[in-house]
Amino acid sequence: MLGVIAAALGGPEVLQVTELPEPEARPGQVVVRIRAVCVHPADVAATTGQIPRGPVRPPFLPGWDIAGEVASVGAGTADFQVGDRVVGMIPWYLTRGAPGGYAEFVAADVDWLVPLPDGLDFAPAATVPLNAQTAHQGLALLSSDLLPGDSLLVTGASGGVGGFVTQLAAQGGYRVLAQATTGDEEWVRGLGPQEVVPRSAALARVGPVAAVFDAVPLGEAAGAAVQDRGVVVATRPTPAIDSRRGVRQDLQLIKHDRKLLAELVEQVAAGKLRTRVAATMPLTEAADAHRRVLAGGVPGKIVLTPA
Incomplete structure (x- = not known):
């Protein structure tokens, strides 16, 4: 089968298309014929060695979120049975690229996967697992400090995590202020926030808000918007906020939850949560996909489609 490996640590040029052995399913596993794999900033970070717990020694396969069909069963x-449509998240923080999703097939533990509803296509499905679970779990970190009607600023609401946070928080009854990328205000407005904040806005003047979900993350700029004794949840480590302000800071790191993923996928399939695909590209063009992610400004997720 074809796969795309990071042959070294570095930029997109380290990604190489190569022939790999086709995997076999062990007990408790299925082999998934991958129809779509999402390209995340986390994949770019892995190839450059900028990930928690230190860099992974090459060669390895990037790729967290996959959607496809069961090809064989352990x-x-x-x-699952052969032919079932599935979507899931390879817990890359554990597998560290062995396996990863940038391939035509992957041997996946059944706990990584959930059924893919017939009404949801492979490409949008592949944008859900990492982003939506991160959003839901990060909001749970905030919930002990917030009441319905409290104000929540979401940075990066145009992005995958921020977009899901905006929707889930609005559905939860919070007063959501969502920061949109320039030119993307209409999409963000459609996610249900009470207010759309321009990317150019000084966030210190937007607040004070009860809490910030710093999905970019912006760090100091986001911290300036939160009220004293408020709370900030970020998706990567950020500088400490002045301890005299009494602000609680939490770091949201994904933990795969099969039951939660099934619920979130069902909500997307039912139209209760929105996601978007900016482009689909052949798996063999993974390096170009990484270049586009690094360039920024992509309105949605890039999804690789193995042949």
Whole structure:
């Protein structure tokens, strides 16, 4: 089968299309024929060695979120049958690229996967697992400090995580102020916030808000918007806020939750949560996809489609 490996640490040029052995399903696993794999900033960070717990030694396969069809089933595995449509998240923080999703097939533990509803196509489905779970779990970190009607600033609401945070928080009854990329205000407005904040706005003047979900993250600029004794949740480590202000800071790191993922996928399939695909590209053009992510300004997720 074809796969795309990071042959070294560095920029997009380190990604190489190569022939790999086709995987076999062990007990408790299925082999998934991948129809779509999402390109995340986390994949770019992995190839440059800028990830938690230190860089992964090459060669390795990037790729967290996959959607496809079950091609074979391991002995004694009853969760899925050949031909079932599935979507899931390879817990890359554990596998560290062995396996990863940039391939035509992957041997996946059944706990990584959930059924893919017939009404949801492979490409948009592949944008859901990492982003939506991160959003839901990060909001849970905020919930002990917030009441319905409290104000929540979401940075990066044009992005995958920020977009899901905006929707889930609005549905939860918070007063959401969503920061949109320039030119993307209409999309963000459609996610249900009470107010859309321009990317150029000085966030210190937007607040004070009860909490900030710093999905970019912006760090100091986001911290300037939160009220004293408020709370900030970020998706990557950010500088400490002046301890005299009493602001609680939390770091949201993904933990795969199969039941939660199934619920979120069902909501997307039912139109209760929105996601978007900016472009689909052949798996063999993974390096170009990484270049586009690094350039920024992509309105949605880039999804690779193996042949």
